[in-house]
Amino acid sequence: MKEVIHQYGVELDWVAGLAAQLGGHVEGNRIIIPDEVHPGNRYILPINESLTAFIIDVNYRQDVVFKLRNTRSDFVGIYFNLTEGDSIHILDEVSRTAGRWGYNLAIFDADMQGDFQVKAECTTYMIAIFIKKTALKQYISNIPEYTQLVESIFNPKLNTIVRFDRMSNQAWWLMNELRKVSPEGPLYDVFVTGTVYGLIGDYMDQLISQEIIIEQVIAADVVNIMTSQAFLIENIENAFPGIAGLSSKAMMSETKYKKLFKKMTGVSPNAFFLSNKLSFAKEVLETGNYTIAEIADRFNFFGASHFIEQFKNAYGVPPKEYLTQL
Template sequence: MKEITHSFGVETDWVDHMVQQLDGEVVNGRFIVPREVYTGSHYVTSVSPHITVMLADMTYQQDVCYKLRNRNHDFVGIYFNLNEGESLHILGETARPMGRWKFNLAILDSALDVDYSVKAGTKTFNLSLFVRKSFLKEYLTRSHIFTDVLDHLFDDAYNTIVRYDRMDNHAWQVIHDLQRRDPNAISFDVFLQASVYFLLASCIDQGLNRDVLIQKVDNTDIKAILAAQSYLLEQLENPFPGISVLAKDANMSETKFKRLYLKVTGMSPSSFFMDNKLTLARELLEDPQYTIAEVAHRLDFADPSHLTSLFKNRFGILPKEYSNLL
């Protein structure tokens, strides 16, 4: 496996060092890398003095592990990931599968050390935003958002920003529209920059529907919560296992477990579980071989009407109507 130790940042002084480790060069912001590493487009550009974007639309020809060790901790990384294949975010000893049908959105403090492992054959489409914390704080202040926690939200002494989630439908559509664009077209940069601002606004809107908890977390805490997330995702066809079971597995009190889970996901464990169960139900209904009754049975809903009610509350449409739209 090829290992690359690098940093990100709003300033693009990290680009040359990263590309050199890939045995390549940079031409007009584009990574020119040997085909035996990967094929496709890898592109970095500054959107503003406060935002830089990196677009990676590639197929890996060999295993690569990127070890992110940021020199500057003045930004937040927002990572949209529509990979098809095997790719992992690794925090400490905990691996988090990332990709189109898994967690496809990560919002991470630049102070965190993260490894990103990609297997040969993986098709990647990643959009990474590096946004200065001071810019985000100013924007939220002017918008009167998170005013009760804003003083400490971006302060490393009080808070660690870490969240794994699934992008909302609006962000998903923007990413797909971007994926269909020709990166060599004259208008591509304009469309990319417009997409960046839309996606940033989408993340903020999505954050408004999540609780924000100010707290420092260490790698041991993150490892335990991510392990609990993975376990819950494996149990979507079963009943919710209960806070006592999850807290015991995490070696925490129930109070601490619920608080940290809220910190990392923005949701309570039970809400996270049901939200992902309904998302899976929606994905199953996209396959015409499944009826509503079969999906309800498979995912352990009490009956089809129970699924129908929760589905309507979550997505604003009845399951039958959703299936008919496909």
């Protein structure tokens, strides 16, 4: 497996090093890699002095592990990731499947180190946005809901910026519209700039309705929450295991466990479990091979009526009506 140790940042001094490690070179805004290695588009655009975008739309023809080791701590990375195929995030030797649970948006402080492993035949489509903490702080300070929290959010002694989230339908649409535009076109930079501002604005709109939890997070905490998420997914067809057992497995108090889980995912452990249970149940429903009662039993709902109620709460329509829309 090819190993690539690299860094990111708003400044562009990392670009040539990344290109060289991938066996390629830089031409203008693009990293050019031989097609026999992994063809596609890698495009870097400095939007302003505080904001840089990195568009990756690549088909991998060999296994690669990217080891992110930033040397700067003055920015936050926002990663919109629509990777298809076998890819995993690795932190302290603990793996987390990328994208499988619907968490296709990640926000990381530059101080957070980690690995991203992709397998041959995997297709990565990602827009990474690097934004200076000073600029992000100024932006957030203009949101009335967060005025009192701004200083704490950006105080590393009080808080770590880390979040796994779901991109909105609007963000998904913006990414796919950009994907239709050729990087060779004369207006590509304009489209990238518009997309990046659209993605940032859309996510900030999401944040307004969510609680921001101020808490320091160390790598071990992230690993324990990731491991807990994996355990919940592995037991998705069972009943919710309960906070006491989950917090014990994560080697945390119940209070700390619930607080960090919600900080990192935006939802409670129970809500995470139910959301993914419904997602898996919806996939089974779409096959057309099972009745609603059978799906309700398989995924340990209290009964068909309970499954129908929860499905409608999540997707806006009951299961039968959802099937007619496919």
